[in-house]
Amino acid sequence: MIDLQPVTSESHLREAFGCFPSGVTAVCALVEGVPRGMAASSFTSVSLAPPLVSLCIQRTSSTWPLLRDRPRLGLSVLAEGQDAACLRLSSRHGDRFRDVEWEPGPDDSVFISGSSAWLECSLHDEVPAGDHLIALLEIHRLRTAETPPLVFHGSRFRRLAAA
Structure with missing residues (x-):
């Protein structure tokens, strides 16, 4: 039988969450x-009909309130080698778009150049x-x-790694 232990701290929980690989996106x-934008690694496909994806966003985010009511959001699935762009977009201070190549999209959406995928989205719902x-x-x-x-x-x- 597996010896499971109680969650004792946030760092303990982060260690467990870190066992699961995730892609990184920018919205x-x-x-x-x-x-304006931010990096998010909690991206998940949700539904094909209607086409939905989800992001988990900290309630303390100062960026999400700026984005949530925009008519369109650009969601970029960051590509291998975009480590520096991810770090810039996740920084708490300074110009997040300094040295990050981006392209404008329809209705004021913004996309990160060189990404693996680009999704033009709008907020469908928000769940606490x-x-x-x-x-x-x-x-x-x-x-x-x-x-x-x-x-x-x-x-x-x-x-x-290639199989």
Whole structure:
């Protein structure tokens, strides 16, 4: 029988969460003509009909309130080698878009150049979940590239290995 232990701290829980690899996304839009956005590794496909994805966003985020009411959001699935862009987009201070190549999309959406996929979305619903919000985003248009995704696992960026 597996010897399971109680959750004793947030770091203990983070260690367990870090055992599961995840892709990294950026959700971005123009706000008063200025690109705003953030990195999110809690991206999940949800539904094909209607086409929905989800992101988990900390309730303390100062960026999400700027993005949630935009007509369109650009969701970029970051690609292998975009580690620096991810770190910039997840920083708490300074210009997150400094040295990050981006392209404008329809209705003020913003996409990160060179990503693995781009999804033009709008907020479908938002669900409270502990210290986070689950944002359900409806996909309106998309494009994919044959570029391997950026993978986050064990608190580090990783690369997929060919089988």
